[in-house]
Amino acid sequence: MNGDVTLLSATKAEWIKFRSVRSTIMGVIVTFVLTIGLGALITTAVRGHYNEMDPLRKLTFDPVSTSLGGTLFAQFAVGVIGALFITSEFSSGSIRSTLAAVPHRTRLALSKLIVLFVSLFVMCEVACFITFQLGQAIFSGAVPTASLSSGAVLRSVLFAGIYLTLLSIIGYSLGLILRQSAASISVFTSLLLILPIVIFLLPQSWQNHVAKFEPSALGQSMMSPTTAVNSFGAVSALLILTLYVVVVFGVGVTLLNRRDAGASQ
Amino acid sequence: MIVVDHLTKRYSKTLAVDDLSFEVKPGVVTGFLGPNGSGKSTTMRIILGLDHATKGGATINGKSYHDLKSPLHEVGALLDAKAVHPGRTARNHLRALAASNKIKSARVDEVLEFAGISSVANKKVGGFSMGMSQRLGIAGALLGDPEVLLFDEPVNGLDPEGIKWIREFFQSLAKEGRTVFVSSHLMSEMAVSADQIIVIGRGKFITQGSVDDLTATVQGTVFVRASDPQRLTTALRAEQGVVQEINDNGLSVSGLTSDQVGEIAFGAGVVLHELTPQRASLEEVFMDLTADSVEYGSHPTGAA
Numbered sequence: 001m002n003g004d005v006t007l008l009s010a011t012k013a014e015w016i017k018f019r020s021v022r023s024t025i026m027g028v029i030v031t032f033v034l035t036i037g038l039g040a041l042i043t044t045a046v047r048g049h050y051n052e053m054d055p056l057r058k059l060t061f062d063p064v065s066t067s068l069g070g071t072l073f074a075q076f077a078v079g080v081i082g083a084l085f086i087t088s089e090f091s092s093g094s095i096r097s098t099l100a101a102v103p104h105r106t107r108l109a110l111s112k113l114i115v116l117f118v119s120l121f122v123m124c125e126v127a128c129f130i131t132f133q134l135g136q137a138i139f140s141g142a143v144p145t146a147s148l149s150s151g152a153v154l155r156s157v158l159f160a161g162i163y164l165t166l167l168s169i170i171g172y173s174l175g176l177i178l179r180q181s182a183a184s185i186s187v188f189t190s191l192l193l194i195l196p197i198v199i200f201l202l203p204q205s206w207q208n209h210v211a212k213f214e215p216s217a218l219g220q221s222m223m224s225p226t227t228a229v230n231s232f233g234a235v236s237a238l239l240i241l242t243l244y245v246v247v248v249f250g251v252g253v254t255l256l257n258r259r260d261a262g263a264s265q
Numbered sequence: 266m267i268v269v270d271h272l273t274k275r276y277s278k279t280l281a282v283d284d285l286s287f288e289v290k291p292g293v294v295t296g297f298l299g300p301n302g303s304g305k306s307t308t309m310r311i312i313l314g315l316d317h318a319t320k321g322g323a324t325i326n327g328k329s330y331h332d333l334k335s336p337l338h339e340v341g342a343l344l345d346a347k348a349v350h351p352g353r354t355a356r357n358h359l360r361a362l363a364a365s366n367k368i369k370s371a372r373v374d375e376v377l378e379f380a381g382i383s384s385v386a387n388k389k390v391g392g393f394s395m396g397m398s399q400r401l402g403i404a405g406a407l408l409g410d411p412e413v414l415l416f417d418e419p420v421n422g423l424d425p426e427g428i429k430w431i432r433e434f435f436q437s438l439a440k441e442g443r444t445v446f447v448s449s450h451l452m453s454e455m456a457v458s459a460d461q462i463i464v465i466g467r468g469k470f471i472t473q474g475s476v477d478d479l480t481a482t483v484q485g486t487v488f489v490r491a492s493d494p495q496r497l498t499t500a501l502r503a504e505q506g507v508v509q510e511i512n513d514n515g516l517s518v519s520g521l522t523s524d525q526v527g528e529i530a531f532g533a534g535v536v537l538h539e540l541t542p543q544r545a546s547l548e549e550v551f552m553d554l555t556a557d558s559v560e561y562g563s564h565p566t567g568a569a
Contacts, residue, residue, distance in 0.1 A: 003335040003367045003409070013365035020357035021350060093348025094358075096315055097405060100342055101365045103314050103331050260316035 010102045010111035018085060018115050027081035031074045031164070032127050039070035039131035043138040050143045063146045064153050065223045067135025068128060068160045075192060075219065078124065078164045082116055082171030083184040090179040099261050109176065109253045113169065120168045125161035132157045152225035159222035159234055167215070169245050176252025192216050215241065266291055266444055267312060267413060271321035274307050274468070281307040283468040284321070289446045291412070294439045296459030297448035300555050304468035305448040306344070309417050313342055325413055337366040341406030342415040346398035346422070351391025355382060355401050358390060359408065368408050380404035381430075395422025403431070413444040420454055432458040452551035466555040479550050486519045487526050490539040500533035501526065514538070 018024055046066055053061070089095040102108045136145045146153045170191075174184040192215060199211050208230045211217055221227070221237035232240065267289040274282040282304040289295045299305050310316040312323040314330030322329060325340055333339050349358050359373045377383045380400040385393070390401065399422055406414055416435075420428050435458055439445045449455050455462050456476050464471040464479070472479065491497045494516055498508045506521040506529075518526055523542040530537050 003338050005335055005366055009367050010365050013361045013363075016357060016361040016364055017350075017353070020354065020361070021352045023352065088350055092350045093345055094350050096310075096313075096344055096348050097362060099315055100313050100340075100344075101337055101362050103333065103336055258317075260310075 005102055005104070005107070007107055007111060007114075010107055011114050013101070014108075014111045014115045015119075018119065021088070023084050023088065024081060027077055027084070028123060030077040031081070031123065034074040034077055035070040035124075035127040035164075036131045036134065037070065038073050039067055039135055040138065042069040043067050043135040047138055047142045061144065062224060062226070063136065063139055063144055064132070064156045064225050065220065067132050067139070067146075068157065068223050070131055071128065071160050071164055071219070071223070072216070074124075074127070075164060075167050075216075076189060078120060078168035079171035079188040079192075080185055081120070082168035082173075083175040083188060084181060085112060085116060085172055086175040087179060087181040087184055090175075091181060095261050105257045105261075106253055109249075109256055112172065113249065116168055116172055117165060120165045121161065124164040125158065128157050128160040128164070132160075146225070150225070155234060156223050156225045159238060160219075162238065163219040163222045163241070166241050166245050167219075170215070170248055173245070173248040173252040176256055177248070213240065215244065266327075267323065267325055267415075267446060268327075269308065269312065269321075269323045272308065272311060272318055272323060273320035274304070274311060274316065275319045281468050282311070282318075285465065285468060285470050286321075287463050287470060287473060289444055289463075290461070291444040292439055292442050293460040294435045294445045294447060294458060296455035296462040297446060297465070298452060298455050298462050298551065299448075299450065299465040299471075301450050303450075303466050303555070305450075305465065306417055307468075308465075309342070309344060309415055309446075309448060312415065313340070313344070315344075335366050335409070337362065337368065337409030337411065339409070339411050340413045340415065341409060341411040342417075343399070343402035343406045343419060344415075344417045346395065346402040349390045349398070349401065352389055354387050354389055355393075355404075356386040358401070359405060362405055363408055366409055372408060372410075376404040376407045379407065396424055396427050399423055399427070399431075403434075411443075414438060414446065416445075416447045418448055418450070420449065420451075420458075464551070464554055471554050479554075480544065485542055485544045486517050487521065487523045488539065488541040488543055489516050489518060489526055489530070489537060490514045491516070491530060492536040492538065496533055497530055497535045500529050500535070504529050517543075 043066065089098055098108065099105065102111070139145045148154045148157065171184065171188050174187050178184045178187065196211070196214050196216060199207060199214060202210060212221070212231045217231060218237040218241045221232045222234050224234065227233045269285055269287050272282050272285045285304070285308060297305050307316060311318050312325065312330065325333070330336065330340070356373060356377065359376065360370060363370060363373050377386045380403050382397060382400045382404065385397060390398065393401065399419060403419070406416070419431055423431060435445050435447060439460070447459060461473070461475060462479060463473045488511070489497070491514060494510070494514050498516060501508050501518055501521065504521065504525070506526070507519045509517040511517050523540055527537065527540055
């Protein structure tokens with residue numbers, strides 16, 4: 001029958017839902033403000049005391065990742081967008097009408113994933129390229145700058161957008177697993193902020209091997225044109241982060257399929 | 266047609282539905298009656314594939330809900346009217362549901378119009394009254410013009426005009442040959458809106474039938490006033506009647522028909538002043554049927 005629910009029709013429905021609530025709109029605005037606004041703030045500050053930096057820091061100074069510094073704050077906003085996309089369904093109970101319309105739960109989870117991935121990818125790439133260009137414009141004349149004509153620089157800016165997109169998927173997957181907005185956002189924030197502190201308490205020799213696996217460390221690796229000591233190369237970091245996403249999303253989908261969706265939370 | 270077949274649902278500790286079986290046929294409004302917490306909503310959620318059955322299951326037109334290719338075209342359901350994202354407008358809520366099942370957006374306006382909420386279609390659902398939410402839920406259930414409709418406690422929060430509207434609406438759906446399954450914990454509501462009634466209590470099937478069938482299952486009492494109540498009582502008790510004294514010469518007799526009571530009085534030579542058969546009200550029938558299965562009943566203190 002031509003009215004059959006398909007991945008495409010479910011995705012169209014989720015796209016309508018995604019853009020018809022204020023939390024998404026707010027999330028998008030906050031992501032842009034944090035990425036570009038804080039990026040501009042950081043680059044302006046760096047330009048101000050670049051001359052006072054010691055020579056060693058000047059030597060390792062990276063205009064690319066510095067100009068993308070706003071993403072370190074925007075990563076929380078995209079995580080919240082991802083988490084709320086599913087937890088709002090559980091908290092309001094609308095998951096019931098959603099699943100009554102799309103009973104195939106893996107299909108539903110995938111349709112939300114597609115909407116989130118595509119819209120966040122476009123949005124985050126735009127934000128990252130703007131903040132990069134803005135940052136270089138602020139640096140120019142006073143601080144060494146980078147150009148997109150370099151393959152490694154282009155990759156770093158591109159990967160910064162992908163990093164944010166993947167983090168929103170992690171937020172979404174945590175939402176599938178935990179079903180509550182507050183719990184999902186707390187766990188997401190802990191992964192980015194608390195985990196590095198815990199790892200910092202380990203002996204130095206362990207830290208060198210473990211810290212590079214943190215999601216935020218992977219993000220730093222992805223956004224750097226060069227590979228730092230005790231960290232992964234950009235492509236390896238992308239692959240590892242993608243593996244995290246696949247695992248967390250897989251757990252989320254399995255739980256969505258296994259659990260009752262009817263009873264209120 | 267909805268078939269529930271030996272359905273059992275156990276939540277960690279509680280047995281919500283216990284080996285429940287029944288059929289809901291097309292062409293009539295079928296009421297699903299039971300006290301609060303008797304498993305009505307759980308059963309409906311399992312029919313809709315939202316909760317997983319522990320044992321047994323439910324089918325709609327022979328298929329499990331999960332196997333319906335285009336569910337909104339086959340089944341329309343209103344479970345919880347307030348279960349809509351409060352920040353989304355009524356129209357966007359329906360547009361998303363419609364898009365998933367490839368229903369044209371013109372249909373969204375049709376059902377909004379039908380449910381009488383066109384004027385608030387672009388308002389956020391969070392500000393809706395219970396009655397408006399119920400109407401939105403009904404609009405959602407009708408989107409795919411389905412043959413099978415399920416409504417969980419649909420009259421809750423509706424004003425009298427809305428209740429009248431919804432009763433007539435259920436009847437018109439049934440007349441079109443659709444399967445209409447409506448739950449309620451109010452017998453009086455079922456009595457006026459349903460043709461067939463399925464009664465459950467504590468997740469167990471109790472009885473099924475038309476309103477008249479159900480009233481007949483509980484025998485009414487006979488009210489009688491006589492010149493000599495003592496003698497009449499003795500005579501009635503001799504014929505297995507259960508007699509209760511009401512007030513000045515009045516007796517309430519159960520276990521005997523009014524004809525039998527009259528004949529016994531004649532045989533005993535007692536003059537009758539009044540002989541009235543009392544038909545059990547639906548409410549009494551319901552109380553009687555579910556007396557053992559009320560989960561949250563109030564019990565008189567002291568008396569065991």
